[in-house]
Amino acid sequence: MEHRHIGRSGLKISALTFGNWLTQGAEKDRDNATACIHAALDAGIIGFDTADTYAAGAAEECLGNALKGERRESLVVMSKAFFPAFDGKRGPNDVGLSRKHLIESIDGTLRRLGMEYVDVYQAHRYDAFTPLEETMQAFADIIRSGKALYIGVSEWTAEALQAGHTLARELGVPLISNQAQYSALWRVIEDEVIPTSQELGMGQLVWSPMAQGVLSGKYLPGQTPPQGSRATDEESGGARMISRWMTDPVLEGVQKLRPIADDLGISMPQLALAWVLANKNVASAIIGASRPEQVAQNVRAAEVKPEPSVIAAVNSALADVAVTDSSLTKDFTPKSRPE
Numbered sequence: 001m002e003h004r005h006i007g008r009s010g011l012k013i014s015a016l017t018f019g020n021w022l023t024q025g026a027e028k029d030r031d032n033a034t035a036c037i038h039a040a041l042d043a044g045i046i047g048f049d050t051a052d053t054y055a056a057g058a059a060e061e062c063l064g065n066a067l068k069g070e071r072r073e074s075l076v077v078m079s080k081a082f083f084p085a086f087d088g089k090r091g092p093n094d095v096g097l098s099r100k101h102l103i104e105s106i107d108g109t110l111r112r113l114g115m116e117y118v119d120v121y122q123a124h125r126y127d128a129f130t131p132l133e134e135t136m137q138a139f140a141d142i143i144r145s146g147k148a149l150y151i152g153v154s155e156w157t158a159e160a161l162q163a164g165h166t167l168a169r170e171l172g173v174p175l176i177s178n179q180a181q182y183s184a185l186w187r188v189i190e191d192e193v194i195p196t197s198q199e200l201g202m203g204q205l206v207w208s209p210m211a212q213g214v215l216s217g218k219y220l221p222g223q224t225p226p227q228g229s230r231a232t233d234e235e236s237g238g239a240r241m242i243s244r245w246m247t248d249p250v251l252e253g254v255q256k257l258r259p260i261a262d263d264l265g266i267s268m269p270q271l272a273l274a275w276v277l278a279n280k281n282v283a284s285a286i287i288g289a290s291r292p293e294q295v296a297q298n299v300r301a302a303e304v305k306p307e308p309s310v311i312a313a314v315n316s317a318l319a320d321v322a323v324t325d326s327s328l329t330k331d332f333t334p335k336s337r338p339e
Helices: 027-042 054-067 099-113 132-144 158-171 193-200 211-216 238-245 248-255 258-264 268-277 292-303 308-317 326-332
Strands: 003-005 012-014 016-019 047-049 076-081 118-123 148-154 175-179 203-206 282-287
Touching: 003 282, 012 016, 012 076, 012 282, 016 027, 016 292, 027 054, 027 292, 047 282, 054 076, 054 099, 076 099, 099 118, 099 132, 118 132, 118 175, 132 148, 132 158, 148 158, 158 175, 158 193, 175 193, 193 203, 211 238, 211 248, 211 268, 258 268, 258 308, 268 282, 268 292, 268 308, 282 292
Parallel strands: 016 047, 016 282, 047 076, 076 118, 118 148, 148 175, 175 203, 203 282
Antiparallel strands: 003 012
8 A cells, every 4th residue: 555645744644545424323334334444454544534523423433443452653543523513402613613613523523533632633614704813723722732633624725725824834733634525527626726735735635536436437327326326325415415426428428437447457446546646636535435345446546557648538538527617616615604
């Protein structure tokens, strides 16, 4: 497994990170979830990403339990705060990046993980309703308390990254990463966010590198999605998240990638991951799994080094359906304070 620095920091992470957003947390799935995490460890993955809001805190508990007994210093464990972290009655301060919410959230995260610190603590979204100075000061205090080692953000615009990085530098704390959606179908960070991150010395930890599984090629134009696939998962929101890609033009474009993967002797999921990892600003691509064997299959992507001609062929195949509008990054910033 290749290891990469996150931006210009000294922290290294595996080229693939295991994330447990949609795939873990339910009590009935705990044994399988644990098996997936152990498969990731066996494959050389040291990066693990979660968030307090995933499965209302249960995903953090699941990850922490599965990692018990592992050498903590050998792992890079990351979590996030912004959204409510539990079901039921909530107060007005149970969301956002206020000092109150962040200080309380890190304690809840560490309790659920059963750990003394996280390696990277991330702002799950930008909070337009809290002064950025307040947010960054709270992050700095969390760092100085030893409860986190580095700061990261998720889905911040280029302008927000610049402002946050300036404050972090003034406070003397390391803001090293942006966790953004990125795939051969969703390329909105390429024109502004990535160049800004490179300038600031920040790296990308990218989520949905397979566009919710569409780039696996298992969804065929004009055909009903396979039973048990994400496109049929109404309960945990998978079907809603993947719906934007479930159109015949997109699915037809994706099928044009099959001969490219075949020529390389790899699977379509491996091609999708290799495409993302070819971007030098990407420190790690976050993968999920519902079965342990999926982890082993995808790990080979970290070994594939596609030639520029392969990248160009993928881009050409998806030219009519890939989303590249950089202004869409702003859509991830909540327009109101979620309740």
